[in-house]
Amino acid sequence: MSDIYQHFRKDEEPFIDQALEWKRIVAEQYRMKLTDFLDPREQVILQSVIGQSDEVRLEFFGGFPEAERKRALLFPEYAEPSAEDFQLQGWEVIYPQKFASIEHRELLGSLMGIGLRRQKFGDLIFSDGTWQFICSEEVADFVFTQLTQIGKVKVSLEKIPLSKLKVPEQDVEIRDDTVSSLRLDAICSAMSRQSRQKAQVLVKNGLVKVNWKVIEDPSYALAEGDMVSIRGFGRFRMKNIDGKTKKGKWRLTFEKQK
Template sequence: MKIDRSILLNHIFEDDKKVVLRNLIDKVETVINKHIVVSTDFLDPYEVYLSKSILNKFDEIKYTISGGYHSFERSIIYVYPSYLYDVDYGDIKKLSFKDNEDIKHKNVLGSLMSLGIDRKKVGDIVFSNGYCHIFLKSEISEYVKYNLTKINQSNVKLEENIEFIAPVLEYEFKKIIISSLRLDTFIGAILKISRANAISLIETKKVKVNFKDETKPSIKLNQGDLISIKKYGRFIFADVEQITKKDKYVINIKIPK
């Protein structure tokens, strides 16, 4: 079976996402023609959303999404023939080292990249129960285990089979008052910067809404949206507490700690 990629991708406009989805379609074609189980690299939630829009068009296959633990963010998709029920989900490995207050998420990721590891091969990096846990594609786990020995000038020893306890997410809560629910207005208020600077952040692709690059300052935000701003962090639009007599919005914001 040969799949017409142009039709399946006509609703995708981001070039980098088209690459991800072309690779996915290649895997679907392999599953249909060779009747085997395949898996993607790690995808962010927006890429998973787009992938599902493709996968749901094929009756010949099924798929399962996994990130290695229950509350994952980055995940891989297993694709397999529709008649299979018992599938080996062994493509994710977890390596752990004892937590060190001098080591942050960016340090771990940076050290992995310095080893030549493709970001797509790395899932979530989670600090929990006194350890840092790194979820990886199994194909690189041995290499990482024996080559990642120092992070941010601290020696580390990676171990397998360390118990993983998913962390309880903690948030800082903040309240802002804005004149509209536009993205640029929201960013200007939360960062306490001018509207012009907020627009600059958006138009230079430093802002994501629900993991999708957003370059339109005028889009309207919705309750529950996750706004990520490069170098500033993440902000969750929790809810509108009230609308004032002057038609301003009192917004509650959750900021992950």
């Protein structure tokens, strides 16, 4: 099993170990295992680790089909999980919309400020002036009592069923491209439609995040599922890496969120 690590980055090994432990628990104890919210790259890794196992099955759900962050449910092959097994709670933020505004970073910062990890929260949804978000059911009561202010705005929370989430239509541009390598600077060049030299400057100046972490190494290798944020150019997701062309370039598909 140790050769599985060669397919992933060194910094991903702790998550692989965790995924293997989840798989072992389900296989040996014949019970479901529910994870915290996983980002798209973690979902790809978990899918790879579980593979086509006959003993352990895998499903993801984040409250709505297009969710970016999702909880994973590992379960024995005979089990039939339902949406309730993912233990999600939807919230709507109540605040005086006519007199105040709330930014994404302010909502996320306030959620982190109450002492919970990002993994306890799913997507933050904004539509028609209304903010909604999803959290793990096990922390719902704590969130309700602790989140009373976002930035300078006094707020309260209202529980809502997942069916009441106001998910806006996603405006995503899908691009196919070829790059000389899977290095961060090469792919940032394709994503931002700039020269590789200019992309390197962005990376070295700390203006590029991969999976929400600043990466300043231009040689950092990207993989399927990675979320890339380039300041001034937007957010992108590595959707597929489709092998090499006859000339040795990598074929890839990525999504740009508009």
